[in-house]
Amino acid sequence: MKGICEFLQSLQCESAMNERMKSNAPWHSDTNSNERCDRNVTHCADRAPRLHIPAMVKEVVHYLACYDKPSGIFVDLTVGTGGHAEAILEAAPRATLIGIDRDESSLEVASERLARFGNRVVLIHGDLRDVQRLLAWCGVEEVDGCLIDPGMSLWQVDQARGFSFRIPAELDMRYDRSQRLTARELVNTLSVEQLTHLFEMAGERRNRARNIAKAIAQARSQHSIETTTQLAAIIADAVKAKRHQRIHPATKPFMALRMAVNDEADALERGTKAALHVLRIGGRIVVLTYQSIEDRIVKRILQQHSQHISTRLPSPFPESREGEPPP
């Protein structure tokens, strides 16, 4: 699908890095007061956004061998609000953690959360694809462990930034808000073919993907599509969704748009390759994947590098028995 790739490449912001050290920058609780919050949005209006609950924390710490490398250097290439980073710093008491993320506001939360670790933490606004350059900038060539936990965090979902069809907001979906391309632009300019392809890539069946794409084209011929609620309603209509379905019909289309806006498949591919280059001999990489598309990318890269790296699990994760505290 050459057309869509070229289109996306031409729209992707070229130099959105604007990386900067943020170690221990103070985080003020009104940091997000400029977030556009609809009155109906209970998530935003009634309480602060939820902190992301990091996935498989014990497994991540175990497979990165944090306990065996108490003075190691670890890089979290998608540090988000710092949940995994905190666990790594606790498990390796003299280790340094370098955390990278494209979302400046997530880094502000991480900065507050990790402040107690002082100069053991360096947070950088940047892209995981640039990990080599960003580490060199910190004077680091090799690391003991790399973690990639791609996608969006619960904290980002709770902001009115267009990630969730449940939260009324403009169709934005950018992690890095200095980037030009937004979901609004994709929804209003991609052809029916391109939208169909995008939705299929996210696991939508061809017919259904095409029906949704056609409904979007039909709706935008009247008025441009500006908000999450507008788009969710168009999708629900297109697939004639019944109310109270277990999975909202907009789930996959929204995921597809978010992945396209942020060029997530390419970032995961190039970021994983780059991470393998910064690992020292004996270093470990852990990549958490949630979608089959992500899973395929990572397995292919590890396979391609299998002459140089071991893809065997170093030692099994000790399962806790029922009723016992986890290891």
Ligand SMILES: C[S@@+](CC[C@H](N)C(=O)[O-])C[C@H]1O[C@@H](n2cnc3c(N)ncnc32)[C@H](O)[C@@H]1O
């Ligand atoms: C699932 S969250 C990570 C959560 C984190 N592990 C924690 O425990 O809080 C994924 C993060 O990846 C970031 N991200 C997405 N694409 C990125 C990219 N190309 N480079 C760097 N960070 C990226 C998002 O902004 C988000 O904060």
